Amino acid sequence: MNKAQEQVSFKDVCVDFTQEEWCLLDPAQKILYRDVILENYSHLVSVGYCISKPEVIFKIEQGEEPWTLEEGFPNQCRPVESEA
Template identity: 65%
Template sequence: MHESQGPVSFKDVAVDFTQEEWQQLDPVEKTTYRDVMLENYSHLVSVGYDSTKPNVIVKLEQGEEPWVAEGDFPCQSCPGCDLDLACRP
């Protein structure tokens, strides 16, 4: 049996795109991305994920494009960084 490494966060299961990357996706890929991201978030909430709703999920729910600006990716090392905020030390 594997040892637990702690709770799963949204950024563990999320994929982000820059505007340029997003524009290269075809409509079916964009729809699939939206469906998978919303489903992943829903599953996390159903198992007790308790955090502010990530901005990418808010955008997807409102039918907006979810890409992030170049340089706005959250850092991987700061506690509390999530996909809805760029790291601001």
């Protein structure tokens, strides 16, 4: 069976985190996320993926936190409270 090849987009290979989710990651997980996202974007560009650079890539390159804004979440990371 011959299936037509579909074009892969950056959204297909990118995982978005809310600020709350990002705060739950430990430093090693955040570094791994940044490395993988940059590598995925680099691979897509190397095979001819031509659109404007995604915001998450700009944020990572500037050393900013790459989470997405979602209403209702706090502006800063807070420690997770344990149940007593």
